[in-house]
Amino acid sequence: MEAIRAEGLTKRFKDVLAVDHVSFTVKEGELFGFLGPNGAGKSTTIRMLATLTLPTEGTAYVNGKDVIKEPKEVRKSIGLVSEKMILYDRLTAYENLKLFGNLYHIPSKELDKKIEELLKLVDMWRWKDHRIDTFSTGMKQRVNVIRALLHSPKILFLDEPTLGLDPQTTRAIREFILKVNDMGTTVILTTHIMTEADAVCQRIGIIDHGKIVALDTPRDLKKKIKSEELEIVEIEFATLFTDMVNILQNTSGIEKVIQLDANNLRLHLEKDFGLQGLMKVVSPWSDGIRALNTIEPTLEDVFIKLTGHEMRDQASKKAKRNFIGAGAHRF
Ligand SMILES: Nc1ncnc2c1ncn2[C@@H]1O[C@H](COP(=O)(O)OP(=O)(O)OP(=O)(O)O)[C@@H](O)[C@H]1O
Ligand SMILES: [Mg+2]
Numbered sequence: 001m002e003a004i005r006a007e008g009l010t011k012r013f014k015d016v017l018a019v020d021h022v023s024f025t026v027k028e029g030e031l032f033g034f035l036g037p038n039g040a041g042k043s044t045t046i047r048m049l050a051t052l053t054l055p056t057e058g059t060a061y062v063n064g065k066d067v068i069k070e071p072k073e074v075r076k077s078i079g080l081v082s083e084k085m086i087l088y089d090r091l092t093a094y095e096n097l098k099l100f101g102n103l104y105h106i107p108s109k110e111l112d113k114k115i116e117e118l119l120k121l122v123d124m125w126r127w128k129d130h131r132i133d134t135f136s137t138g139m140k141q142r143v144n145v146i147r148a149l150l151h152s153p154k155i156l157f158l159d160e161p162t163l164g165l166d167p168q169t170t171r172a173i174r175e176f177i178l179k180v181n182d183m184g185t186t187v188i189l190t191t192h193i194m195t196e197a198d199a200v201c202q203r204i205g206i207i208d209h210g211k212i213v214a215l216d217t218p219r220d221l222k223k224k225i226k227s228e229e230l231e232i233v234e235i236e237f238a239t240l241f242t243d244m245v246n247i248l249q250n251t252s253g254i255e256k257v258i259q260l261d262a263n264n265l266r267l268h269l270e271k272d273f274g275l276q277g278l279m280k281v282v283s284p285w286s287d288g289i290r291a292l293n294t295i296e297p298t299l300e301d302v303f304i305k306l307t308g309h310e311m312r313d314q315a316s317k318k319a320k321r322n323f324i325g326a327g328a329h330r331f
Pocket of ligand 1 (some may be wrong): 016040042043192265
């Protein structure tokens with residue numbers, strides 16, 4: 001059976017079309033990623049699938065159940081780690097998990113066993129009796145993630161689970177996601193970090209302005225660039241001159257000029273134009289060239305090719321996580 005089938009899923013907020021007739025399927029046991037910039041519609045899609053908000057049009061089936069007609073059934077089979085952390089500051093890790101477990105009506109002994117298993121899995125068992133407000137963001141997020149797994153859901157939704165975390169915790173959370181998926185849970189992950197999607201997802205849906213612009217394995221997405229007859233080059237200059245960058249931007253044969261930093265440019269060259277064409281254009285500045293490399297396409301290149309713009313243009317981070325101590329919980 002498919003874990004998820006979305007059919008023309010649409011969400012409109014007044015004049016904003018947040019999700020625009022999105023259709024896709026996720027296979028059972030898959031680790032599927034939604035990759036897109038801020039405001040692309042990732043969270044809204046997840047929220048519709050998790051029955052936290054109703055679609056304006058279309059519907060989706062989660063574990064075979066209709067999100068509109070059978071929301072209660074849907075909720076039983078899913079776990080959700082949303083953008084907001086939902087933990088009680090003044091309770092310990094264990095008390096928090098006990099509390100959320102009780103909301104799912106898990107029998108007490110079974111719950112104790114599950115909490116121990118999950119806390120050990122994220123290496124937090126020794127901190128079980130410490131209060132949440134004494135934890136680092138990374139420690140909190142570990143507890144927050146396992147909170148969504150207490151009832152052993154078949155499907156786990158993770159909305160930007162590594163946002164605002166340090167590299168070490170990010171790695172730990174990614175490894176944990178892979179482990180959970182290995183144990184048979186279908187995982188749907190959203191991220192605006194290309195490398196994260198590339199590293200963990202089996203298939204990726206690239207979403208921009210509410211629409212899925214491509215959906216495939218990371219490998220096949222990158223292969224598409226090659227068949228598009230593009231050559232990707234990074235070039236390092238001692239100094240980048242505005243004149244030169246302008247000329248490159250206006251040269252036909254150069255599809256895209258991306259300024260990486262004060263010295264480096266990444267260029268999408270049409271294959272026919274190629275390095276030869278490039279060398280001609282930059283010849284007045286050739287003394288200043290420090291390095292020139294042809295490189296393999298990344299998902300960033302795929303995104304640019306498909307949407308015409310860079311993801312990081314829009315990805316100004318709202319890196320600070322909202323941390324709420326109490327409030328309504330739907331499950
Ligand atoms: N409750 C709401 N009311 C009005 N507009 C909303 C609401 N929720 C989302 N939007 C709008 O819908 C669009 C998609 O938002 P969404 O949060 O789904 O994007 P996202 O891909 O999750 O972005 P981010 O990376 O910032 O989390 C945005 O333009 C956003 O401003
Ligand atoms: Mg979001």
